[in-house]
Amino acid sequence: MKRLTRFIKNSWLVVFMVPVLLFIYAPITWLITSSISTRAQLLAMPPRFFPENPTLKNYMDILVPGTAVSEVARTFKITLGNSLLVALVTTVICLIIASLAAYALARLRLRYKNNFIMGILSIRMIPEISLVIPLFIAAARFGWLDKPLVLIVTYLSFALPFAIWMLTTFFETIPIEMEDAALIDGSSRLNTLFKVILPLASPGIVSTALFIFLLAWDEFFFALIFTSTTASKTVPVAIAEFTGRYAVDITAMMTGGVLAALPPVILALLFQRYIVSGLSAGAVKG
């Protein structure tokens, strides 16, 4: 009954709901529509927002080898693989290094802890563009340019401070008694971290892993500078290239866009709860 009255009382809010939902979904609809239209249909004037004869041809062009017209479309699958590799490896390395550091910061009494936390926050603020020139020079010297390795290593510069910050927040919420019991029973610190803290903090770890994966998947600037061929090019670079040197291949660009957006969007929707708690922990401390 109470719910019903609230429902009626709030029904006028639809006035706001509708424009907000339109603003969210109109661009997405346009993206998907463009990816299932033929080029001829897209060039109709004025455009149709729902295609007459939807087609999966654009997806076939990208996903089935040999059917593609342009080179970017033909190699798009490879860049999807590169993105996946880079994002996954970055996430794993980050989680390992960050959980060690976060444990120390959340639990141990250390002399320079505050300085270290300040340092992490400052490092998190350094824009990629301020690091890129020296990293570019170093990568050229070591012959690391155009290898997935260089992306994995450089992505740590923004992913690691983020992961440490987030995990520290999550570790602090775990009751200390559990671990004291383990320590008194003679368990080593590492053992305690792996057997007691990590299992208890698993929601936090899932959140952190998701955020790191999304950050790495999204990254464009380092990939633009450090990669040049399909050996290491990631999806964002491939999508940007649909417009660059070649004439804009709009259907391929939109189809690539859908494919690039699907993994993060699906992950984020599946783990919605973790995203919301992660946003609060990662940004709003305490």
Next chain:
Amino acid sequence: MRKLLTLRQQEERDGFWMLLPAIGVFGVISVLPILFTLVLSFTDTPLSNPTPQNFVGLKNFLAFINSKDFWASIWRTFYFTSVSVGLELILGLGIALLIHSKPFGWQFLRASLIIPWAVPTIVNGAIWRWIYNADYGALNGLLYSLGIIEKYQAWLTKPFLAMNLVIVADVWHSVPFIALILQAALATIPREIEEASMIDGASVWQRFVHIRLQLLRPAILVALVVRTVEAFRVFDIIYVITQGGPAFGTVTISYLTYLESFTYGHLGSGSALSFLISAITLMLALIYIRILYRPEVQK
């Protein structure tokens, strides 16, 4: 015989080893590079031969102070940052309040917000570039069908308009971040406080200003600073939508740095610019730390 360590010393020792990998990584890929950037900024090093050479002192910095392009890009960056973050905050707060009053379909709205947030920045740029397309774009199609414009417009050929259209694309992508953070913070406000104020006869507006806005302040400040720092370094979305054009109308400070370093091949002045960006960002970071890092957190 090994010396026995006190518990405190043991903690220090374990902590050192646990922090060491992170310290190593930061040293090599963050601290050293930023110092190297500073060194390069006093040189005239070409991209074709990237070893620090030709020390020129403060010449690069002085050149920018006297450069119209530099000040124009700074102004554009501040314009982009303040307008997009301002809009995002207002819309984000509005949407958070909307979700909080739990109208029909609020769960659907909250889930929907995740989508623009999760769409990669480059894809976001690609979508909007296509929406703004002069010949076949959806914006032209929509406005034409509604009879608002008489003929198709080339939206991205006017510098100031192009900048504002890039802002719209950025707002679409970033409003969800602020809305979700504020919505989570709103949910933590104890119901009793609001009920008590209602009993005391506070109006809806008073309740909003004196209770919700006050209790949301930490979350608002954090969202603001995170977004400000991010918007200040905007690059990706501009690269895809306008490539800095038309007539340099969307060249922000990051974009100018990119052009200077990798298009014109002046690593020296590029480094000087990127060091300036870092300095401004770190100033913003100091604000961030002051807001976020409350000493009572330490144990």
